[in-house]
Amino acid sequence: MTALLVVLATPLIAALVLALLRHAGLAGWLNVAADAVSFAAAVALAWQVGQHGDIAGLGLRVDAFNVYLVVLTTFVGLTTAIFSRPYMRHVCASGRIQPWQLRLYHGMYQVFMFTMLLALTTDNLGVLWIAVEGATLATVLLVSLYRTPEAVEAAWKYFILCGVGIALALFGTVLTYFAAQHVLADPVAGLTWSALFEVADRLQPEVMALAFVFLLVGYGTKVGLVPMHQWLPDAHSEGPTPVSAVLSGLLLNVALYAVVRLKMLVDGSLAGTATPHLAGVLLMGFGLVSFLVAGLFLHRQRDIKRLFSYSSIEHMGLMTFAFGLGGPLATFGALLHMLVHSLTKSAIFVTVGHATHIAGTQSIDHIRGLIRTQPAVGWSLLIGVAAIAGFPPFGVFTSEFLLLTATIQSQPWLALTLLSGLAIAFAGLFRHLHPMVYGAAPAGQRPVPANLVPVYIHLGLVLWLGLAIPGPLARWLDEATHLITGSRLL
Amino acid sequence: MTLAELPPLEQWMLLVAAFVLFTSFVLLAQARLVSAIHAFAWQGALIATLTLIVAQAEQSSHLWFSALLTLALKALLIPWMLHRLVRRLQIARDSEALRWPTLAIMAAVALVIFSYWLVLPMVAQELTFTRNIVAISLAVVLIGLLMMVVRQQAVAQVLGFMSIENGLFLAAVSTTGGMPLFVELGVAFDVLVAMVLFGVFFFQIRESIDSLDVDRLNRLTETQPEGQTETRTGETP
Structure with missing residues (x-):
């Protein structure tokens, strides 16, 4: 304690x-x-x-x-x-x-x-809501920190979209509380997740289904699910780089965590009805659409930070899909993916911060020859992108492989969609990456004082997780899987 | 069970809730900013009244407090802050004509019908009263959303946002007798901080585009035209 x-x-x-x-x-x-x-x-x-x-x-x-x-x-x-x-x-x-x-x-x-x-x-579901809304309020002024017209626009979009989204989540929370009042005697317990989870099978399914739709749209806005993702690339590209790193690495995870917790409640409530997997199907749908749309959008980007924020949407979509799929294997994979994605993506944003300092612009067309100018930054970016695209020695490969296996087990046809989505995203990242790191550097481009220690640590950990997941961590993830799905993988 | 057979208390609550819905329509179509702020203040006062009725009926001290909080925050403090901002930004006399006022109102009516349809599954047992009030609060939330879509003025958008919060509060008070006190306080705190930040943003937006018409915030798109990329250095110092 x-x-x-x-x-x-x-x-x-x-x-x-x-x-x-x-x-x-x-x-x-x-x-x-x-x-x-x-x-x-x-x-x-x-x-x-x-x-x-x-x-x-x-x-x-x-x-x-x-x-x-x-x-x-x-x-x-x-x-x-x-x-x-x-x-x-x-x-x-x-x-x-x-x-x-x-x-x-x-x-x-x-x-x-x-x-x-x-x-x-x-x-407490109410406190959860207050905290997630508080996170928006804390970061919105950071997004507009530079006071350029673009930054102000991005921050306003972020504020309005996330504010409205999260308001819908509060409506879902109220509905959940309403359903709980018929079951639990103590009114304060009606928002306590652990108390609700114990009586989930007695919560009125019609109300819970309606509540979950609102909760999913609300917290899903913060996860960055398509079509509520509009704020994400703007906020990531206009805010200071450390803010992009924590938004992508942490905020999205926490919002997804909220969705998964609520799915556990709704699954319990809907278990005896005609549509027991409603929550899972909704998650799979939103996840798959986000995954594919973001993968396609990668190709059209001209701004390096927007590029990687679309990659975040793509990976959040993949995790949402996996949690929706359910079952121990998919859940284990999704938990591992949360970990490796956060580590890799925040490392990439840190590297990108240095790359934009070197080139003096965020425009992909004008970032050239990073390896020539400053090998440490160029190689870090190359290795980071290789890791996030799912190349074998890295942890992202392991988790994506697990997710694909789980999909083939339960929904074989969707595996084809997933594979083609991964290929599209891979192409989208590398067509932009290649000219940025290789090739001749523009005249007058100089190295900048760089602090790449966090990048090395993160990428080292991701490599380690790809080669061999340590036993205690595997058991730990398995315990979490057990908590979410009710059965173990190992 | 028809509405006339409900206990008088619930009939009163439904009446006040209907007035809340009415103020939502007023907010949506009111072109003058100051009048819209007044309509919003009335909406807050009506919700405080409704909370008071519930508090009186259930003799719950926590709801008395909650009614007071709503009155202070939604009917007095936030409208006052908006009023002051509007005066300081010198847009008090501005009015913003809706592009298609009839269409907006028709859409709002459609949203009310949609809300009633959405809560139909909850028709079970004695839920007549609850169903009505959930439908009304959902409609207030959705009309708030519609308002944020059709109005381009930043202050009007904030009014829409705040009326969404009102709808949520209406749902919480009337269907469940209010959320636990610490949750309510936390939500009120978040709303207040949001209002302060909105005020900051009004000035930042005006400084950057010399207007509060948020439709003109359109620099960030997927593909920037060639000329623009040259000048855009993003966050590079």
Whole structure:
């Protein structure tokens, strides 16, 4: 319990301190330190859950499923903070943002971490909603940090679309609460996920089906599912690079986590009706459409950060599809994919941040000869994209292979669609990547001071996960699979 | 069971809820910004009244508090903030004509019918009352969405957003007797922060496009024309 409270309290305290701290150099280090503390506490928390089972209390609840995401969130938060310290100072020194905006950035970064961790650990559907909405509010000013017309437009779109989406999720939450009132005596328990899960089979199925549609559209907006994805490429391309990294690596995962939790409730409620797999089918449909549409859109991109945000939509679509497919194999694959995608994608965004500094533009047509100019950045980008496209030695290959196997088992025809989607996405990424990393560098292009340690760590981990998944991690994921589907894989 | 056979209390609630729906229509079609803000304030006051009726009936102290919170936030504070922003942005006298007012109203009517159709499966047992009120709140939510689609003025869009929140609150209070207090407080806090941020954005948008017509926020598209890519350096310092 102590570890859990440290995980949650650290970012909150750090946010307050950072909002007031005027010393820019110290603020960057404090940001890193706070994330390091929460990461250490998250690891301790994971160890406790592994040893003694679930931890619950104070309206919070940690089990195998969410502790895994807590560790991932704090880890990516930490490495991104390490990257962002020199990066944001560089941005501030170049005069693009004022010192008070840097303070805003650091404060909001920690508020964002807090809302993510609260959304993951809370046991209350109402608090989950408040935290996810809070994450939008914390990041919206970060997206418009540079105050260019494009950045303001992106932030407004992000605000309005996610605000409306999440409002629909609140309607779904109210409907769930309404259904619970007929079953549970204690009104406060009506929003408690664990209490609802126990009585899921007695919740009125008609109401729950309607509620799930609203919840899926609401939280699905934040996952970036097509057709509610419009905000995502804009927000990712116009915000500062560390913000793109945490949005893609963390926010999307947390929203998907919310959808999966709610699917577990609805599955329980609909089990005895004529449409027991309604939630799963909806997830599969939305997931597959997002996967294919985003794959096609990759081909049309001219902006490097938009390119990789479409790749995020594509991967979120794949995970949504897998969770919809259900069954232990697909769920295990989807959980592993969440992990490797977050690690790879945040590494790519960090590298892209350096690449845009080298080329002085985000336009793909004008980024050329990265390997010639600065081999470390060029190779990191090449290897990162190879990993995200699903090349064999990396973890993404393993998880996508598992997902394909699961699809062939239950829906063989859809496997063809998946395979062609993967091929389309692969082509879309590499046709843009090839000229960017190889070839001659434009005259006058110089290396920039780069901080690639987070990239090496992330890509190293993804490689390790592709070669051999460590036993404890496999058992851990299996425990989460057991929690979600009710049966084990290993 | 017909509506006339419902207990008087529920009839009162339905009446107030119907007025809430009416204010949604007013909001949708009201061209003058200041009048639209007033309509929004009335909607908030009506929802506070409805909460008060439920609180009186159930003798629940938590709902008394919740009614007070709604009145303070939705009927007074947020309309006041919007009023002040509109004056400071000097757009108080602006009016924005809907492009197809009749069509917008017809669409809103269709949304009300759609909401009733959507809640039909809940017809079971004694749910006549609940069904009506869920349908009305759903309609308020959907009309709010429609408003955000058809209005181009940023302030009008925010009014649409806030009236969606009103619809949600209506659903929560009338069908379930209100969410737990800490959830309600958290939601109210989020709404308030959102309002403050909207205020910040009005100024940022005006600074960047010299207008609050959000239809003119159209720089970000999938394929930028050739000329534009040259000047666009994105976030590069």
